[in-house]
Amino acid sequence: MTRNETLIEISNLSRHYGAGPTLVKALDQIDLLIHQGEFTAIVGPSGSGKSTLLNLIGGLDAPTTGSIQLKGIPMNKMSGRELSDFRRDHIGFIFQAYNLIPVLTAEENVEYIMFLQGVSKKDRHERTHAILKRVGLEGREHRRPDELSGGQQQRVAIARAMVSQPSLILADEPTANLDSHTGAELLDMMRDLNEREGMTFLFSTHDPMVMERARRLIRLHDGRIFKDERR
Amino acid sequence: MKLLFRLAFRNVMRNRRRSSLTSLLIGMGLAAMMITDGLMVGMMDYMLKAGTGDFVGSVQIHAKNFRLEQDINLTVDRPHELLSILKETGGSAKWASRAVGFAMIASPRGSSNLALYGIVPSEEKKVTELLSLVQQGQTLNDNDHRQILIGQRTAEILEVHVGDKVVITAKPKGDGDVRQELFRIKGIFSFGTRRMDQSFAFVTLKDAQWFFELGDDIHEVVLSFPHPNDALIKDTPLWTALRENPNEVLDWKSLLPGLSSILDMSNLSLAIMGGIVFLIVSLGLINSLFMAIYERMFEFGVLKAIGTRPTAIAQMIVTEAGILGFFSCLIGILIGGIGNYYFFIHGFDFSGMEYAGASIRDPIKTVVRWQQYVVLPFYCLGLTLFASLYPAIHAARLIPSKAMRKSL
Numbered sequence: 298m299t300r301n302e303t304l305i306e307i308s309n310l311s312r313h314y315g316a317g318p319t320l321v322k323a324l325d326q327i328d329l330l331i332h333q334g335e336f337t338a339i340v341g342p343s344g345s346g347k348s349t350l351l352n353l354i355g356g357l358d359a360p361t362t363g364s365i366q367l368k369g370i371p372m373n374k375m376s377g378r379e380l381s382d383f384r385r386d387h388i389g390f391i392f393q394a395y396n397l398i399p400v401l402t403a404e405e406n407v408e409y410i411m412f413l414q415g416v417s418k419k420d421r422h423e424r425t426h427a428i429l430k431r432v433g434l435e436g437r438e439h440r441r442p443d444e445l446s447g448g449q450q451q452r453v454a455i456a457r458a459m460v461s462q463p464s465l466i467l468a469d470e471p472t473a474n475l476d477s478h479t480g481a482e483l484l485d486m487m488r489d490l491n492e493r494e495g496m497t498f499l500f501s502t503h504d505p506m507v508m509e510r511a512r513r514l515i516r517l518h519d520g521r522i523f524k525d526e527r528r
Numbered sequence: 529m530k531l532l533f534r535l536a537f538r539n540v541m542r543n544r545r546r547s548s549l550t551s552l553l554i555g556m557g558l559a560a561m562m563i564t565d566g567l568m569v570g571m572m573d574y575m576l577k578a579g580t581g582d583f584v585g586s587v588q589i590h591a592k593n594f595r596l597e598q599d600i601n602l603t604v605d606r607p608h609e610l611l612s613i614l615k616e617t618g619g620s621a622k623w624a625s626r627a628v629g630f631a632m633i634a635s636p637r638g639s640s641n642l643a644l645y646g647i648v649p650s651e652e653k654k655v656t657e658l659l660s661l662v663q664q665g666q667t668l669n670d671n672d673h674r675q676i677l678i679g680q681r682t683a684e685i686l687e688v689h690v691g692d693k694v695v696i697t698a699k700p701k702g703d704g705d706v707r708q709e710l711f712r713i714k715g716i717f718s719f720g721t722r723r724m725d726q727s728f729a730f731v732t733l734k735d736a737q738w739f740f741e742l743g744d745d746i747h748e749v750v751l752s753f754p755h756p757n758d759a760l761i762k763d764t765p766l767w768t769a770l771r772e773n774p775n776e777v778l779d780w781k782s783l784l785p786g787l788s789s790i791l792d793m794s795n796l797s798l799a800i801m802g803g804i805v806f807l808i809v810s811l812g813l814i815n816s817l818f819m820a821i822y823e824r825m826f827e828f829g830v831l832k833a834i835g836t837r838p839t840a841i842a843q844m845i846v847t848e849a850g851i852l853g854f855f856s857c858l859i860g861i862l863i864g865g866i867g868n869y870y871f872f873i874h875g876f877d878f879s880g881m882e883y884a885g886a887s888i889r890d891p892i893k894t895v896v897r898w899q900q901y902v903v904l905p906f907y908c909l910g911l912t913l914f915a916s917l918y919p920a921i922h923a924a925r926l927i928p929s930k931a932m933r934k935s936l
Contacts, residue, residue, distance in 0.1 A: 357833050358929035377838050385835020396830040396932075400538035405531065412531045413835050457834070 303369075304464060304497055305331035305354060310363035312349050312520075323349040325520040327363070331499060333464070336491045338500040338511035345517040347501035348469055354499065355388055355467045356380045368464060385413050389458030393470035395450040397442040403429065403453045404438035410461045428456045432486065448479035455483065459490065468500045472507060484510050532840065536847035543820070550816040551856040557809035558860025558908045559867060561802050565904065566868045566894030567876060568798045572791050574892050576756050579787045580780045582657050582719060583728075585750035586759035587621075588783055592776045594747060600629045600701050603745035605774045610749060613773060617765040621753050624651035625746045627736040631698035633678065633729060635686035642682065644696060644729050646736020655752040658717070658730070665690030665715035672732050676711035679725030680718040688713060696729075700741035709739055720889050756780055806907070810915035817849060817919040828923050829931030838924035845923050849916030856912065857905040865901070868894045 307329040352358040472480035516524035627646035875891025
């Protein structure tokens with residue numbers, strides 16, 4: 298897939314919670330196209346639907362109506378197993394709270410997805426070490442998450458998200474738990490990866506640092522897109 | 529697979545206190561089952577040996593209908609031929625001949641009804657424990673004449689002691705008149721049950737044949753085997769030969785239907801008890817696994833989000849349960865083994881109790897058998913894995929976004 302090809306196509310996407318008087322429209326009839334190689338931030342106040350949109354794009358939740366196609370593949374027709382495989386092969390996740398597997402070391406956390414993909418042990422080892430070196434964690438491969446700082450954990454999470462070279466990386470408030478210096482450093486690193494390797498990044502954020510670096514800002518309010526600006 | 533196992537193993541080890549307590553719970557359940565099994569098998573074995581070994585024997589041979597009619601005229605058909613069969617095909621079996629008739633026993637101070645058995649002491653010693661049950665006085669010898677062994681309860685009723693004389697009254701074989709003879713009490717025995725101690729008296733076979741006017745006839749031949757259950761193996765030359773004999777041949781299951789039913793029921797109650805123990809253990813395990821799942825809900829959400837298949841999540845939970853089960857089995861085998869060994873040496877003291885017609889005189893010792901160390905742990909492990917299926921399926925079905933939201 299080359300830059301500017303359509304990666305995600307969202308049509309009439311809604312996600313409602315509850316019913317009757319307690320109905321909440323977290324997302325309401327969204328239409329959106331994301332292209333390969335974009336570095337996009339979805340911004341908006343709390344409750345605007347940013348995380349819901351990311352969850353739906355990532356196949357972590359099912360829409361009430363509408364459809365999402367990733368690389369032309371409709372996600373809402375997939376079974377649980379197909380969705381798992383799809384996420385494993387095409388989507389990388391970076392979470393606000395890092396969400397590493399606490400009982401695995403940094404190396405094993407990164408290796409885990411490749412293990413699921415059935416990559417050989419030798420390849421896993423080589424790729425894991427290369428990516429950990431790239432995110433600046435050389436020498437810390439055998440530390441468990443609780444032995445790493447917040448910034449180091451998020452670096453492991455970035456390495457884990459990127460190691461299988463997915464088409465799309467979804468980052469939900471990735472800098473929210475980091476100090477500004479570490480946050481800026483990691484954002485620059487992600488931007489660099491985006492520019493060099495053409496990996497598509499989609500952020501949900503409040504953070505001005507992310508907004509500064511994003512080439513496209515999608516503003517959400519009350520579950521609807523009210524502004525979509527490219528820079 | 530290796531990484532998945534490593535992940536499962538570390539998950540088990542991350543909360544060591546809970547894992548240890550869960551393993552201890554399952555292990556204690558297994559140990560309880562092992563000791564219960566040892567005790568039940570020990571008790572059944574004891575009951576069987578006491579029930580058959582004290583007096584009844586493993587097999588009895590009588591004339592047809594003798595057991596039903598208790599008619600003194602129904603003596604064993606062709607006894608010499610029968611004894612030849614036993615000599616030729618008996619193998620490890622031992623046998624003793626007996627005669628029996630109903631009689632009244634009386635002293636100046638009381639009387640009682642009983643079955644008067646004529647036995648050959650030298651044969652009887654090889655077949656039953658009867659003669660070792662003499663508590664006062666002496667046991668019978670083959671050449672004794674007009675000497676009698678009576679039970680403790682009979683002695684109490686008649687208010688007699690060793691050396692006293694009693695009168696036996698009975699109707700002999702044929703159409704003869706009732707006859708009375710004087711016997712001297714040589715010994716007083718006790719089976720440990722009042723019923724048995726009142727129901728029987730023993731004289732030598734020669735005396736019984738003389739008193740009941742039987743000539744050389746006998747009423748029963750009692751057989752014993754190294755183990756009572758050997759008598760139930762029917763494809764032996766002995767049984768083949770006995771089937772062609774005109775007499776009625778009964779094994780201990782037919783002779784002691786009550787004991788047989790109790791033993792069958794004991795197996796059932798062991799199974800029920802095992803079921804209950806394992807049910808409690810599995811509920812504890814399910815509870816523990818669910819606690820672990822709810823604690824790690826977010827993690828499961830993350831694992832699913834990054835591409836772990838639902839089946840792999842389920843596999844991980846089952847593997848965790850398998851690891852817990854494995855350690856539990858080790859703990860259970862250790863505790864159960866020590867417990868079984870202790871009770872194998874010291875036994876449980878139930879002396880004085882009567883169970884299924886047999887009295888318990890010695891401590892019941894547990895029986896150690898390989899099934900306790902292989903089959904029960906195997907069941908335990910299987911049950912642990914089975915009990916983990918429900919939490920595993922629950923975890924596999926979690927929706928990632930909900931799982932991650934729930935734990936926040």
